[in-house]
Amino acid sequence: MPVRPASPSVYAIDANDFLTHVSSEWLAFAIENHAGHLTRERVIGTSLWSHIAEPTTRYFYRTLLQLVRTTHGTVSLPVRGDAPDLRRFMQIRLTHRGDGSVELECAVQSQEPRLAVSLLDPSIPRSPETVTMCSWCKKVATPEWVEVEEAVGILRLFEKSCPPQVVHGICESCQADLLAQLTQLTLPAPVTPEPPQTAASAEIAEAAEAEEVADDSVVPGSNPE
Numbered sequence: 735m736p737v738r739p740a741s742p743s744v745y746a747i748d749a750n751d752f753l754t755h756v757s758s759e760w761l762a763f764a765i766e767n768h769a770g771h772l773t774r775e776r777v778i779g780t781s782l783w784s785h786i787a788e789p790t791t792r793y794f795y796r797t798l799l800q801l802v803r804t805t806h807g808t809v810s811l812p813v814r815g816d817a818p819d820l821r822r823f824m825q826i827r828l829t830h831r832g833d834g835s836v837e838l839e840c841a842v843q844s845q846e847p848r849l850a851v852s853l854l855d856p857s858i859p860r861s862p863e864t865v866t867m868c869s870w871c872k873k874v875a876t877p878e879w880v881e882v883e884e885a886v887g888i889l890r891l892f893e894k895s896c897p898p899q900v901v902h903g904i905c906e907s908c909q910a911d912l913l914a915q916l917t918q919l920t921l922p923a924p925v926t927p928e929p930p931q932t933a934a935s936a937e938i939a940e941a942a943e944a945e946e947v948a949d950d951s952v953v954p955g956s957n958p959e
């Protein structure tokens with residue numbers, strides 16, 4: 735049975751990447767994902783990078799943030815935000831809000847219930863072994879990247895008394911997708927400084943302006959005065 739997606743969760747960072755805002759949906763999402771220790775008081779003022787440890791994931795977030803800040807624009811990407819008993823298909827949107835501050839919105843597009851996967855439950859004790867999970871699509875390296883349920887079978891995790899620790903990376907497929915998205919974003923054209931205006935060039939400009947007004951009057955539907 736499809737589950738109704740919740741409202742988007744939103745958080746914001748300042749120009750130095752410190753959290754300045756988390757929405758109540760973001761806090762509810764944290765509780766739902768066994769991260770209830772992340773209260774508003776505890777996260778506001780902390781660095782975004784204290785919450786993202788893995789180097790490749792950090793690199794992509796840094797690049798995305800740099801791009802939205804440089805272009806003063808928005809970038810939107812699909813991302814998985816699974817819970818042990820839910821496959822959650824999400825869209826993350828980064829928007830520049832002025833002065834280097836960026837708003838990050840995560841919206842659930844759809845979600846599918848499944849049998850709970852213990853590997854994704856942070857409350858379960860771990861063995862010293864590790865598996866690598868893609869931060870972006872939540873696939874697991876077996877070493878081939880597969881959905882988590884498939885990985886449990888391939889790695890025979892069901893035979894172990896407790897699941898291995900999860901370390902995060904970004905799979906080759908997501909790296910390629912992210913790089914393709916990044917190259918689609920174009921930087922604004924450099925601003926050409928206007929030449930200093932002389933008396934003669936001012937006259938030319940005035941003449942050009944007069945012509946423009948004349949041109950406007952012949953545009954169909956325009957309303958010349």
Ligand SMILES: [Zn+2]
Nearest residue numbers: 868871905908
């Ligand atoms: Zn991936």
